[in-house]
Amino acid sequence: MSRRAADRLKVVLNHLDRSNSASVRSSFTSSQAVSYHPQTLRYTFDTGFLSPEQRIFYEENGFLLIKNLVSEEDIDRFRAEFEHVCKGDVKIPGMVVMRDVAIAKSEFVRDQKAVSKLQDFQDDAELFRYCSLPQILKYVECFTGPNIMAMHTMLINKPPDAGKKTSRHPMHQDLHYFPFRPVDHIVCAWTAMEKVNRQNGCLVVLPGSHKGTLQEHDYPEWEGGVNKMYHGVRNYDPNHPRMHVEMEKGDTLFFHPLLIHGSGMNQTQGFRKAISCHYASADCYYIDVTGTSQENISKEVNEIATRRYGTDISVSFADTWALRGRLVHGERTSL
Numbered sequence: 001m002s003r004r005a006a007d008r009l010k011v012v013l014n015h016l017d018r019s020n021s022a023s024v025r026s027s028f029t030s031s032q033a034v035s036y037h038p039q040t041l042r043y044t045f046d047t048g049f050l051s052p053e054q055r056i057f058y059e060e061n062g063f064l065l066i067k068n069l070v071s072e073e074d075i076d077r078f079r080a081e082f083e084h085v086c087k088g089d090v091k092i093p094g095m096v097v098m099r100d101v102a103i104a105k106s107e108f109v110r111d112q113k114a115v116s117k118l119q120d121f122q123d124d125a126e127l128f129r130y131c132s133l134p135q136i137l138k139y140v141e142c143f144t145g146p147n148i149m150a151m152h153t154m155l156i157n158k159p160p161d162a163g164k165k166t167s168r169h170p171m172h173q174d175l176h177y178f179p180f181r182p183v184d185h186i187v188c189a190w191t192a193m194e195k196v197n198r199q200n201g202c203l204v205v206l207p208g209s210h211k212g213t214l215q216e217h218d219y220p221e222w223e224g225g226v227n228k229m230y231h232g233v234r235n236y237d238p239n240h241p242r243m244h245v246e247m248e249k250g251d252t253l254f255f256h257p258l259l260i261h262g263s264g265m266n267q268t269q270g271f272r273k274a275i276s277c278h279y280a281s282a283d284c285y286y287i288d289v290t291g292t293s294q295e296n297i298s299k300e301v302n303e304i305a306t307r308r309y310g311t312d313i314s315v316s317f318a319d320t321w322a323l324r325g326r327l328v329h330g331e332r333t334s335l
């Protein structure tokens with residue numbers, strides 16, 4: 001972040017703090033907030049919770065790292081539940097248990113170690129506790145406002161790389177997957193379930209990339225194969241300045257859906273675990289992605305939905321989100 005930008009924003013924040021009557025403050029926390037100072041404070045609401053420095057950091061970088069936000073005890077409980085699911089002791093309809101493509105296509109025996117990701121755990125009460133943790137929602141509200149939907153849930157168990165670099169997650173923008181807007185009222189919370197570093201494939205981010213637009217995504221041309229739906233930004237420039245976000249167990253990264261991010265390969269023998277939820281304001285609305293760069297992913301999702309539910313029921317891309325989304329705070333006004 002440039003010093004000048006920081007100073008300029010501080011002046012604006014001070015001005016708001018001093019001169020603003022209750023009416024300006026309340027209009028700032030309402031859904032019209034973004035129109036108040038669009039150039040300066042586009043990405044966060046003033047709920048009085050984030051410090052000016054935190055708001056400026058998110059504004060400039062598109063992410064915010066909060067140390068030690070989730071307790072060791074909660075994380076150990078999520079881990080235990082994950083093990084129950086992998087062993088088959090717990091079966092939740094709708095939850096996807098995904099294996100790494102290198103393992104899925106090999107002749108290895110499938111045991112719980114082969115699971116690379118749980119997706120859609122919204123109906124698993126124990127895992128879904130993560131999405132309702134009050135200390136997380138306190139931050140989420142600063143990005144979404146008070147009506148909050150948990151739209152997408154994952155527990156990622158990045159496996160030791162099987163030698164083909166398939167444990168990598170290509171650089172992407174999460175918005176590519178989402179048929180709802182406005183973009184600035186969506187945020188991801190990603191919590192490390194153990195120490196994550198460059199060795200075991202921590203998140204890699206391009207700071208400030210959230211200020212750009214949604215780019216075209218497709219499968220990267222990787223020799224060793226790519227996991228299903230792991231699209232990457234097309235024409236990715238590997239020389240762009242990037243940052244490896246190393247985190248301790250319980251640390252949580254909040255990031256904007258246009259932030260370009262991915263993760264490198266896991267070069268250790270352990271499974272790198274993280275739990276995440278994408279939240280959106282319940283006031284968001286669905287869009288039709290026909291004819292846009294998101295058409296390719298919407299087709300893939302529709303194919304999976306058809307494979308799962310047959311052709312009798314027609315489920316649109318937006319429907320797959322409306323059916324999986326769960327309210328975690330306030331009122332379900334739109335999504």
Ligand SMILES: CCCCCCCCCCCCCCCCCCCC(=O)SCCNC(=O)CCNC(=O)[C@H](O)C(C)(C)COP(=O)(O)OP(=O)(O)OC[C@H]1O[C@@H](n2cnc3c(N)ncnc32)[C@H](O)[C@@H]1OP(=O)(O)O
Pocket residue numbers: 094096097098099100101104105119152174177226227228229230231301304305308319320323324
């Ligand atoms: C209530 C309404 C529900 C609507 C349902 C629609 C659900 C769609 C969900 C998708 C939403 C995605 C949203 C992501 C949003 C946020 C941003 C996150 C970015 C990402 O994380 S992108 C990655 C997301 N990935 C996925 O969502 C993949 C989900 N996985 C699956 O659907 C299945 O696991 C999969 C890959 C289809 C495999 O099916 P499965 O039946 O489990 O496996 P089989 O062993 O029978 O294999 C079938 C076939 O698939 C090949 N296979 C297996 N695993 C993989 C893999 N990881 N990658 C590639 N290919 C894989 C396997 O080899 C078999 O192939 P054959 O050629 O032998 O037939």
Ligand SMILES: Nc1ncnc2c1ncn2[C@@H]1O[C@H](COP(=O)(O)OP(=O)(O)OP(=O)(O)O)[C@@H](O)[C@H]1O
Pocket residue numbers: 168169170171198204220221232233236238244261262263264265
């Ligand atoms: N062609 C590509 N398209 C999209 N994303 C890519 C491409 N090539 C690499 N990436 C992504 O860039 C990020 C960094 O990858 P890489 O495997 O180089 O890890 P790294 O953290 O730099 O590890 P190392 O320390 O080995 O360099 C990962 O998210 C990776 O998936």
Ligand SMILES: O=C(O)CCC(=O)C(=O)O
Pocket residue numbers: 154156158169174203261262263274
């Ligand atoms: O945990 C990771 O490796 C990255 C996950 C991610 O970015 C995603 O699933 O959208």
Ligand SMILES: [Fe+2]
Pocket residue numbers: 172173174261
């Ligand atoms: Fe992502």
Ligand SMILES: [Mg+2]
Pocket residue numbers: none
């Ligand atoms: Mg590298």
